[in-house]
Amino acid sequence: MKGRGQNKGKEQKVQERKKLLIRIKRHKMLYLFILPCIVWLLIFCYAPMGGVVLAFKNYRYDRGIFGSEWAGLKHFRAFWISPEFWSVFRNTVVISGLKTVFCFPAPIILALLLNEVRAPRFKRWVQTLSYLPNFVSWAVVVQLMTAIFTPYGGVFNEIRKSMGLDPIFLMGEPGAFYPLVILSDIWKGVGWGSIVYLAAISSVDQELYEAATIDGANRWQCTWHVTLPGISATIGLLFIMSFGGILNAGYDQILLLQQPPNYQISKILDTYIIHTGINYGKFEYASAIGLFKSVFSMILVVLTNHLVKKYAEIGLW
Amino acid sequence: MRKKRVTALLTACALMVGALAGCGGNSTAPAESSSAGGETQKQEVNAENADAAAAEDDGEYYVDMDGTRYKKFDDVRLTMLICWVGKDPVASDQYGNEVATAIRDRIGVTVEKENVTMNEAEKLNMMFASGDMPDIVDCAYWGGTSSETTIVNKAAREGRVTDISDLVPQYENLADAWKLGYVSQRFIETELDQPDFNGARYILPKVASLNEQELGAYGVFVRGDVPEALGIDPTTIKTTDQLWDFMVKARDYGFTDVNGNDCIVATAWHNGNKITEFTQNFYEKGRSNYFLDENGKIGYRTLSDDWLNEQLFFWKMIHENVLDKECFTTSDERANEKVGNGTALFTCGRYHATIDATKSSGLYDAHPELRYVPVGPLNYRDGEPLTELVSEGTDSTPIILFPSTCSNIEAALTYLNYVNSREGRILTRYGFEGDTFEYNEDGQPRMTEEWVSRYQNNQQATRDELRERGINDLFDQCTVIGKGKELFGESEPFMGDNMDPYLKSYWEMRPFEVWPGYPIDAAASGFENYQEFAQWAFDGSTAGEYTQRAYFADSEEEAREILEEYQNYLMTNDNGKMQEFLDYMTEQYGTRDDWAF
Structure with missing residues (x-):
């Protein structure tokens, strides 16, 4: 019985493979268009993965990645026992966590709000304006923030002075660091991030809105009971993927916003890599921290995927 | 239908080619590795010297205004990386500008300069790691544990830099760069002749006598x-x-x-x-x-x-x-x-x-x-x-180095030797007699009145115009020994006594x-595993983080605590290595009596 079942399974697989080949042959032009992406993915994303062995080597410029001698887990151990490990790790997780809590829902909210705008010209205007900050580099954004918040003639402190308050060095206030990170991140990314949700909203069946309206649902109830469930799959997938980047707290933004008073809460893994790894040519150490980040992120993605799949029936695989 | 297919095929190919556009191979052969501090390169260089010596009899030479002979090469083109962010741009035609052409006519070498547009340490790292290196590099070397110094030293130890110990003394306009007085005793002992370099020398410091130096003011x-x-x-x-x-x-x-x-x-x-x-x-x-x-x-x-x-x-x-x-x-x-x-x-x-x-x-x-x-x-x-x-001599300085892939070290050194000669300096800084400069009664070159007046009206535009002709086109970056005042009575053109x-x-x-005496800092490098120790003990970034955090503390007590925490870190890290180090320094102190603090 078992053998027959196995044979049947094998036959089924062969059939499926044949069907796939027939499909590919039939739509070969469309598949041809995927080819450059696959080649790109293989060359730029998969081939460099071989370089992770660098994390286990004592790298020498002349011998290259594969010729350098093995060092085992030496660099990982050096990182874990370094006095800064916990503070750097904690800061990274805190900043990323805050970004997940505040920055992740922001584009969803903006997309829902834009969906409710009935004047198409105004909607397009708002959309365009909200996309623009995405194209401004962090260097310029932080420069603007510095000009606004400087205690020496900045707009913010001029307003405070006109209200009879003393000027403050806001960019250097440790208490203001997280709000500045979150708010600037939202300002820069909310418009661009909303595109994918707007696309998802546009695919929600209009008949569902009509049915809900006939049932007496108001606009808020339509949003809550029709739009949100309609885009929940997209939200779920992006949420899972956002956990993959939990240790990517935003290197350039954080580096530029660092000020002496906030050093203790602003040192993150990426800035640590730059300082200890790249600046001194210790590629192997930088790679070890990078690999640690990747493995940790992978574990988080798998866990989140499992949980989201269990409770919301949405998953990456 | 056929048209569509062809179009689709071409588009897909174009996309693929576009995706792979950055995957160019490095045509330069990788440097041969050497675990013995660049022994292999040393041999190669010596072989080249032997060739040069053999060619002396039948070769063609250029003799400059002071009678110095320069071997003439057959149109050798070299590249030079100016590893300093924010330097002036280079002349847009690096090969065909007037000064480059004049130098080529005389010694047959052209050096095409390129500025960096990214962080210097990152650039050096990438360059040495990839093996995709120019023929000459001009970069910072502030000594100790500074980023560029650490990277250059690592590259030298790992066979990425050419050993020039036997070569530099052969070039009369460069040879003094290693002399005590131009460089300090500390520089010679702790930077130039590091114990694990095994007698090799990799860097050409850019120096000037005290009379040439401008006070930091x-x-x-x-x-x-x-x-x-x-x-x-x-x-x-x-x-x-x-x-x-x-x-x-x-x-x-x-x-x-x-x-x-x-x-x-x-x-x-x-x-x-x-x-x-x-x-x-x-x-x-x-x-x-x-x-x-x-x-x-x-x-x-x-x-x-x-x-x-x-x-x-x-x-x-x-x-x-x-x-x-x-x-x-x-x-x-x-x-x-x-x-x-x-x-x-x-x-x-x-x-x-x-x-x-x-x-x-x-x-x-x-x-x-x-x-x-x-x-x-x-x-x-x-x-x-x-x-x-x-x-007595510089402690830390910009340097010139020659990566192990330098295509013609002899041509590179001949070029530097020429541009550091009196004639080379006049050509590269003042340009052409009668056109851009004239000699004064003391025989010193001075920019012509026309150029001086143009300079006074618009400094930047005048500099740009001269640079496009190759005059003052980052030649400071090639100056190994500063001699402007000694030779010409002014540090650079247009300066005079202004x-x-x-x-x-x-x-x-x-x-x-x-400040006379033997610097006590020089004793530090003999401490066992000094490089490893210095990287955390004298790391300026860590010190800066602690101190600057202290400056912004709410109270003096809190500031004091942060500073003491840093002192404590220095004393306790790596199982109290700092005390061992200080004991070692005390021991060394007893070995001579001319220490300078």
């Missing part, structure tokens, strides 16, 4: 109207307490800048550069980070109470709104604005920078009463007047002083 400067308004003679300020009172009075007076905005009391240049000029009075005269304590033991300055008190003074400056709170992360451009508009009442660092900022903003000419003037100079703690202490009178008088107030 470091100090504290105050906006001209401030002392007048407060009735204080700034030259009478000699101690930290006097300076503090002066700054507090200035803060409370209510000065405004040229735009009528409130003033900052004191600021600094990029990232708080040289704020220690405010605290010179905390220490005795010396150049070292070490001192001899009352028990005859070597101490490290950062572990002393003097250091702690100095840092607490900066805390006070921040806390009492005297020092610019943004100065530790500021850029030179922003500092220029603050000084150029007269927003900062006190500045520190180089006097040149302060004067230039006010000149380029127009404040210098439009408001002569606001021109910054020197404060003090302060005294050392023992009451001795401040001088600009220098060692030194700012304020700067000139400050040079007299704080003159050079050669």
